[in-house]
Amino acid sequence: MDDKNQDHFSEQTNQESGEQNTAPKRKNEMSRRQFLTYTLGGTTGFLAAGLLVPMVRFAVDPMLKKKTGADWVKVVEESKITDSPQSFKFQVHQVDGWYESTPKHEAWISKDKAGNIFALSPTCKHLGCRVEWKEEAHEYQCPCHGARYTLEGKQLKVANFPLDEFDVKIENGFVYVGTLHANKESKKA
Numbered sequence: 001m002d003d004k005n006q007d008h009f010s011e012q013t014n015q016e017s018g019e020q021n022t023a024p025k026r027k028n029e030m031s032r033r034q035f036l037t038y039t040l041g042g043t044t045g046f047l048a049a050g051l052l053v054p055m056v057r058f059a060v061d062p063m064l065k066k067k068t069g070a071d072w073v074k075v076v077e078e079s080k081i082t083d084s085p086q087s088f089k090f091q092v093h094q095v096d097g098w099y100e101s102t103p104k105h106e107a108w109i110s111k112d113k114a115g116n117i118f119a120l121s122p123t124c125k126h127l128g129c130r131v132e133w134k135e136e137a138h139e140y141q142c143p144c145h146g147a148r149y150t151l152e153g154k155q156l157k158v159a160n161f162p163l164d165e166f167d168v169k170i171e172n173g174f175v176y177v178g179t180l181h182a183n184k185e186s187k188k189a
């Protein structure tokens with residue numbers, strides 16, 4: 001190798017070694033790969049959150065809403081109610097989260113001794129069979145195990161509790177039935 005070439009080689013070697021030495025990596029400097037990873041990760045997370053939040057809200061929102069149902073259901077003309085209980089069937093529209101239904105209900109409706117209209121559930125308080133009003137015995141009777149109840153729904157035999165009672169209101173000549181609750185009518189009798 002002649003002197004000229006030797007010089008050129010030395011110059012190149014110095015340049016290469018100079019490049020390696022003059023740019024030492026700083027400890028906290030972010031590499032291109034890290035930058036791309038963070039950027040892509042952040043963008044993906046942002047897009048995923050944008051999709052997930054409405055989906056979760058869509059799924060959960062109905063569950064947080066209060067169960068709703070018609071407060072009062074028009075059942076029968078007031079004039080048709082007598083001292084002797086009669087069975088009336090009615091439907092209640094209910095919304096429970098995503099689930100909408102219109103279950104059928106039944107009430108035995110009659111007048112008490114003071115002439116006030118009241119409505120009883122036909123569900124026996126023993127094991128849930130359907131009770132029937134027996135005019136000749138002047139009481140409700142359950143065909144399953146022989147429970148008996150008074151006109152006001154008070155238990156006489158087998159069952160330990162009186163028949164449940166619906167709220168009732170009279171409006172414009174019609175009987176409206178509301179929510180079901182523990183019997184109050186039997187305490188009046």
Ligand code: FES
Pocket residue numbers: 124125126127128129142143144145146147158159
């Ligand atoms: S369910 Fe009515 S008596 Fe048993």
